[in-house]
Each structure stands twice: as structure tokens, then as C-alpha cells.
Amino acid sequence: MKKLFLIIGAPGSGKTTDAELIAKNCSDKIAHYSTGDLLRAEVASGSEQGKLIESFTSKGNLVPLDIVVSTIIAAIKSTTKEVILIDGYPRSVEQMEALDNELKSQSDVSLVSVIEVNVSESVARDRVLGRARGADDNVEVFNNRMKVYTDPLKEIQEFYVQKNILKKINGERSIQEIVSEMQTFIQSKI
Template sequence: MGSVIDGAIEEGSLTEKKPTVVFVLGGPGSGKGTQCANIVQHFGFTHLSAGDLLRAEIKSGSENGTMIQNMIKEGKIVPSEVTIKLLQKAMQESGNDKFLIDGFPRNEENRAAFEAVTKIEPKFVLFFDCSEEEMERRLLNRNQGREDDNIETIRKRFKVFLESSLPVIEHYNAKGKVRKIDAGKPVEEVFEDVKIIFTSNSEKATV
């Protein structure tokens, strides 16, 4: 049996284990949400989509709702402060300690702020690599009634992805943390590659 002191240390913040976080990144329509649903089923992660959390925030009638709605319509990235608060709340409420954070960080500001606020480094970064042509086709057929799945906004989102989100992937690539997946294949084939990464626990860089 542990001593009183052991018990105190075990319960204290000093030894509190940080959650496991995998960032799931890739252009709009690359299949992040689809594959996350599969990963949840097989590997016991909780899926947190930054976009879904922001859309829920709009629906809840929050004071930030109008600002978020305008940013999404323009394909722009919502200030980190807002998105990180939503992610932290969802992490706390989940009761889990393994998270797939989908669609975040989408720019350097997202990345640096998350690191500064949570002190969490991702275990690895799953990067769904897909051609714009294929992503455009998928988004135009998504049929979820999203205000940003129209050709004008899609073009803006592609530009933001290239200019702001790819540098984040480069940042993690330089640290050997990126696991790149060919996301242009059918859903089942992509998931076969995803499974290998989650099963092997993936210590090696693949980009």
C-alpha cells in the first residue's frame, strides 16, 4: 500500500498524466471527419472536430456566433482563443484521455497558442494528402447543408490551406511527427493505411 505522501503525489498535478493528442490535418474535403469516425470505432479515441465545435457554438446562440459564422462563410480562421476554449471544454467533458483533434491547428497562431495554453505536444500528426480536384468534387457533393461548401468559399478555403495550414504541417514534419496518408483513394483503402499507423504507434516519420 502506498504511503500518505505517495497518495498525495499521485493525486497532485505533478504526476497528472497529460492526455494523448493526435492532430488530424489535411485540406477541406480530404476526409478528416470520415476517417476520424473510423479511428474512434477501432482505437478508443474521442473525436473533436474544431469546425463542428465552432458550428455548434453558432447554433447555441453564443455572443461569438455571428463572428464565427462570418469567418466560416469567408473560409477564414477563427481566433485561437475562441477555438481553444471550445476544445478544452470538450476535452474536459469527454472523460477520455485520448483525442483526435480534427482540423486544428490550422495556422501558426492556432498551433503556438494551443501549445502555450495546454502545454500539450501532439503524439503525431496525421496528414491526409489529397488533390484539390478530388477535394473540390467531394465538398460539392457533401450535402450537409454547410454554408461554406460552395465554390466561392471552397476556393478561399484552399488558399487558406496552402498559405496558412501547410506551414503548420511543415513545422511538425521538421520534428518528424507527420504521418502522411494518400487520401485520394476510396475510404476503406485510406483506412487500411490509417490502421497501420495507429497499430504501429508510429515512431518514424513518413514524409
């Protein structure tokens, strides 16, 4: 059975970097997918679905549920690794419920934990605006992305706390400290 770990956090929390490093450190058994990277790859392909995705992401809005869930399930099914880290998901209560329902129908995938990388809004803002990777890294889009992240957060946290699978990690430390704690936690669960 494949073991799934979801990694959530504000824009700029470092969740993608953390997951990339853990997957690199344990490349024999851990695969990592960033929801954002999966969607950006589709946009870069120039497909019709990619154009549709870009019409949402360019404004900092959420991509429609069916597109995101099908993209994630396809990534999980395509890997041969036993442990999968997906960062940047869920970003809404609807996404959370849709994945939960989809996983109930999958006998070969188990959601082991949701890891929340906590950073303050000011740290997140400084990191995102400091890196300015793309057109979506400006104050207006950051504020929208932050609101999109924080609005459903309490309900998402409560859902995973009830399942006893939410793990919070302080994301305002060095990358080494965060990765070490997260990797130790993941290894304790597999």
C-alpha cells in the same frame, strides 16, 4: 496522460469521416472532435459566441484564435478517453503555435502525432462541391477555404517535421484503406 492526435487536410480530404470511423471502431478508448463540428455546435446554440463564430465561418474565414483554442482545450479536458483525435486543426501558424504553447502548460496531455490526409485540389473541389452540405459549399467559398488551408501549410508541415511527429497519408484511396492505415498508425503510438 491523454494522447492527442491532430488530423489535418484540405477541405474535402475526408479527415472528419476518417477520424469518426476510427473513434467508432475504438470507442472504448478514442474520442473524436472535429474543430468544425465544435464551432458549428456553438453557432447552432445561438449564443453570442456562436454568432461571432458564424460571422467568420459564413465567409470561409478563420475563427479567432482564442475562441478556437479554448474550445479545443475544453473538449480535451471534458473527455474521459485516453486518446483524442481532433481534425481540422491547426489551420494557421498562429493556431499551431497557440496550441503548442497551451500544451506545454498541460501536464496531462501529450501531442503524439499530426496526421496529414493528402488529396489534390481537384479531388478536394469535386468532393466539397459534390456534397454541397451547406451555404459554405460553393466555388467562391471553397477557393477561399483552400487558400486558407494551403497558405500556411508548408510552415505547419516543417514545424511538425522538426518535432518528428508528422505522418502523411494518401487520401485519394478508399475510405477503408485510409482508415485502416490511420488506425494502425494511431494504435502503434498508444
